[in-house]
Amino acid sequence: MTVQMTSASTARPVVEKSDQHSSQPLAPQAPVVSHAEIKAKRAIWRGRIGMTIYLILLLMPIYWLLNMSFKTNTEILSGLSFFPQNFTLENYAKIFGDPTWYMGYVNSIIYVSMNMVISLLVALPAAYAFSRYKFVGDKHMFFWLLSNRMAPPAVFLLPFFQLYSSVGLFDTHIAVALAHCLFNVPLAVWILEGFMSGVPREIDETAYIDGYSFPKFFVRIFIPLIRSGIGVTAFFCFMFSWVELLLARTLTSVDAKPIGAIMTRTVSASGMDWGLLAAAGILTIIPGILVVYFVRNHVAKGFALGRV
Amino acid sequence: MTKVENNKAWWLVLPVFLIVAFSAIIPLMTVVNYSVQDIFDPYTRYFVGTEWFKQVMTDSRLHDALLRQFLFSFTILLIEIPLGIAVALMMPTKGRGASLSLILVAIPLLIPWNVVGTIWQIFGRADIGLFGAMMAKLGINYNYASEPLHAWLTVVLMDVWHWTPLVALLCYSGLRAIPEVYYQAARIDKASRWAVFRYIQLPKLTNVLIIGVLLRFMDSFMIYTEPFVLTGGGPGTSTTFLSQSLVQQAIGQFDLGPAAAFSLVYFLIILLVCWVFYTTIMHMQKDK
Numbered sequence: 001m002t003v004q005m006t007s008a009s010t011a012r013p014v015v016e017k018s019d020q021h022s023s024q025p026l027a028p029q030a031p032v033v034s035h036a037e038i039k040a041k042r043a044i045w046r047g048r049i050g051m052t053i054y055l056i057l058l059l060m061p062i063y064w065l066l067n068m069s070f071k072t073n074t075e076i077l078s079g080l081s082f083f084p085q086n087f088t089l090e091n092y093a094k095i096f097g098d099p100t101w102y103m104g105y106v107n108s109i110i111y112v113s114m115n116m117v118i119s120l121l122v123a124l125p126a127a128y129a130f131s132r133y134k135f136v137g138d139k140h141m142f143f144w145l146l147s148n149r150m151a152p153p154a155v156f157l158l159p160f161f162q163l164y165s166s167v168g169l170f171d172t173h174i175a176v177a178l179a180h181c182l183f184n185v186p187l188a189v190w191i192l193e194g195f196m197s198g199v200p201r202e203i204d205e206t207a208y209i210d211g212y213s214f215p216k217f218f219v220r221i222f223i224p225l226i227r228s229g230i231g232v233t234a235f236f237c238f239m240f241s242w243v244e245l246l247l248a249r250t251l252t253s254v255d256a257k258p259i260g261a262i263m264t265r266t267v268s269a270s271g272m273d274w275g276l277l278a279a280a281g282i283l284t285i286i287p288g289i290l291v292v293y294f295v296r297n298h299v300a301k302g303f304a305l306g307r308v
Numbered sequence: 309m310t311k312v313e314n315n316k317a318w319w320l321v322l323p324v325f326l327i328v329a330f331s332a333i334i335p336l337m338t339v340v341n342y343s344v345q346d347i348f349d350p351y352t353r354y355f356v357g358t359e360w361f362k363q364v365m366t367d368s369r370l371h372d373a374l375l376r377q378f379l380f381s382f383t384i385l386l387i388e389i390p391l392g393i394a395v396a397l398m399m400p401t402k403g404r405g406a407s408l409s410l411i412l413v414a415i416p417l418l419i420p421w422n423v424v425g426t427i428w429q430i431f432g433r434a435d436i437g438l439f440g441a442m443m444a445k446l447g448i449n450y451n452y453a454s455e456p457l458h459a460w461l462t463v464v465l466m467d468v469w470h471w472t473p474l475v476a477l478l479c480y481s482g483l484r485a486i487p488e489v490y491y492q493a494a495r496i497d498k499a500s501r502w503a504v505f506r507y508i509q510l511p512k513l514t515n516v517l518i519i520g521v522l523l524r525f526m527d528s529f530m531i532y533t534e535p536f537v538l539t540g541g542g543p544g545t546s547t548t549f550l551s552q553s554l555v556q557q558a559i560g561q562f563d564l565g566p567a568a569a570f571s572l573v574y575f576l577i578i579l580l581v582c583w584v585f586y587t588t589i590m591h592m593q594k595d596k
Contacts, residue, residue: 043501047398054395055412061431061469062415064438068430080441122327125320133317141321148332150578152530154551155571158558159335182331185324243420245533246555260422274436281423288418289411296407299414303481303516 062285069278076274091279104259105283107173108242111256114177115241116234119188122181123233127192128218132204145186153246156182161250173256176248180241187240188233195229196222228298235295242288259284342568360569370570372545373553374577380549381528384467388524389517391468392475397505399480410480413473425537428466432538452539456546459539463547466534471527475520482516483509518589522582529578550574 068076069091070084095101129135130142160179161170169175203225207217223230245260252258259280266277292299343360347353364370395413400406416424432452434440443450452462486508494504532551535541541548541556548556554574558567 048400051395051398051400051409054398055409058416058469058473059412060438061427062419064431065427068436076436080436080438118327122323126324129317129320132311133314134311135313135315135317135321138317141325145324145328147579148328150526150582151332151336151575152532152551152554152571152578154530154532154554154558155339155575156331156335157555158564158567159338160331162338163334178327179331181327185328189324239418242418245420245422260420263422263426274430277426278430281426284420284423285415285418289415292411292414292418296411299410299477299481301481301484303477 065278065281068274069282071275073273073275088275091275092283094276095279095283101262101280104257104262107252107256108248108258108260108284109287111173111176111180111248111258112238112241114173115180115184116237118177118181119184119237120230120234123185123188123192124223124230125218127189127196128222130189130193131196132201142189145189148186149183151182153244157246157250160247164251170251171253171255175251176256176258177241179247179251180244184237184240187236191233191236192226192229195226195232199225228301231295232298232301235291235299238291239288339568339571342564343572345565347564356565360565361573363566364569364573367566369545370550370553373548373550376546376548377529377550380464380467380531381525383464384471384528385521385524387464387468388472388475389521392472392520393479393513393517395472395476396479396483397509399476401484410477413476416470416473417477419470421533422537424466424470425534428462428469428534429538432462454543456543459543459547463535463538466538467528467531470534471524475524478516478520479513482513486512514593518586522585525585526578526582529581 067082067084070087070089072086072088072090075081075084075086130138156179164170164175164179169178199222203221204217207221212221245258248258249261252261263277263280266273266280344355344357345353346356346359399409399413419427431437431439432450434444434450440450440452450458452459490508491504494508499507530551531549532555535547535549536552539547541552554567554570557563557570
């Protein structure tokens with residue numbers, strides 16, 4: 001759609017010019033131009049309509065969950081409606097009033113933040129090395145890192161459990177944070193390397209000539225230059241750590257249990273507590289929306305993994 | 309960019325190496341260790357060589373799971389890649405509409421996977437879910453918990469809903485990188501919409517599409533949480549994919565040896581498919 005959208009204003013002169021060269025009579029000129037314009041407008045509208053339909057389909061399941069979270073269980077089971085008849089915040093009150101519930105969110109946020117910090121701290125220097133220097137085994141190292149992204153978490157389930165139990169880290173936030181480094185650190189290195197390669201070498205050299213030491217240059221000059229890259233990397237680390245449950249659930253039992261594992265409590269002998277489940281689900285979506293809101297202007301570049 | 313030869317750069321990579329090695333090499337060695345031994349308890353174990361591998365290779369349940377897994381991965385790739393491209397082409401490029409649609413499209417990617425399962429578990433139920441109720445209205449006796457075909461459709465639909473945004477965002481960022489000059493040239497040539505797509509946009513999307521296909525293949529091949537919450541692998545074993553078979557074997561039955569052998573074969577399949585795909589694409593690009 002991009003073509004037509006931006007072309008609407010410039011299409012006219014181009015078409016006229018090329019028509020002058022052709023041997024056709026001048027009469028059909030006007031219809032040709034308006035025809036092209038109509039076509040362009042139609043394409044824009046097709047795009048808008050298509051996008052709207054897609055977004056509606058995309059948001060419908062989420063809306064349904066949101067709708068359900070404001071209903072009582074009796075209302076949910078008694079029939080379908082697009083709006084809650086007896087609007088209630090009871091489900092949310094239950095979650096915020098019970099530490100065993102809301103601590104799940106706190107635990108998740110703690111290990112996700114830890115993972116973000118660890119991933120960025122170790123990935124920043126490594127990405128710099130990959131983007132600036134040649135060294136023995138650099139390519140192999142890079143591919144080995146990426147191959148970890150291809151390891152199914154299910155494969156590591158039992159070994160992880162034993163490893164972290166044996167070093168006394170079982171059921172701690174740091175255990176989950178470290179386990180998530182398995183896929184987040186390689187990803188962070190990959191994205192940051194892309195962004196860093198976009199910064200010209202001359203900047204490094206000038207700084208060194210000016211007498212900056214490497215750490216001082218890195219912190220004072222280089223990091224501010226790739227701010228948006230760091231933001232985007234943090235976003236990706238957040239995303240993959242926040243949504244992962246299999247490892248997080250296996251490595252925790254009480255003290256660091258993530259919200260995803262606590263949600264299964266809504267299944268009880270008296271049947272499913274649908275309203276509570278929906279409310280808990282909605283609350284897990286909110287942090288994601290906040291994070292993507294902060295990086296919205298960089299997301300397009302971030303998804304190209306810095307390599308555009 | 310020319311890079312300087314400097315082996316001291318290893319010091320900068322060392323932290324990454326240590327942290328990933330701790331989470332990757334030690335567990336992987338444990339798996340290798342298990343895969344060649346028969347373990348009764350922590351003190352009694354026998355070396356069995358390749359016996360577990362032979363058992364895994366001839367296990368018909370695993371063959372079925374593998375077949376289902378490939379079928380699933382190819383189905384969702386066939387749907388998600390074209391749909392993702394289409395969405396990326398439709399996304400507005402400027403103004404408030406652009407950032408709004410970016411945020412909205414990204415939402416499914418940020419939902420924890422078990423919640424994705426929960427959303428569709430609710431959405432697909434005929435009694436309390438909109439989708440299930442609509443199917444019932446259409447006269448289809450829709451029930452993903454008892455009909456294998458319906459379970460499959462729901463799992464595929466869920467995955468398409470969940471992951472098409474990733475492909476769309478990848479393509480969107482690829483499209484943003486095309487210089488305006490290309491489009492101007494196309495306009496002068498009076499290129500058709502299709503020609504613009506085929507000869508300008510698609511070639512520029514190749515790189516992001518390679519990443520997209522690889523990511524989607526790997527992740528769909530490892531899928532566990534979403535179908536586990538939605539169908540629990542059922543009805544029967546119709547939606548039991550590889551990860552779930554593995555977890556059942558390792559945690560459920562505690563068959564450590566065969567489970568470890570299975571893990572290694574599983575990991576190797578993913579590596580192999582990704583490698584074959586990547587090298588084929590690279591060869592094709594070189595030929596051009």
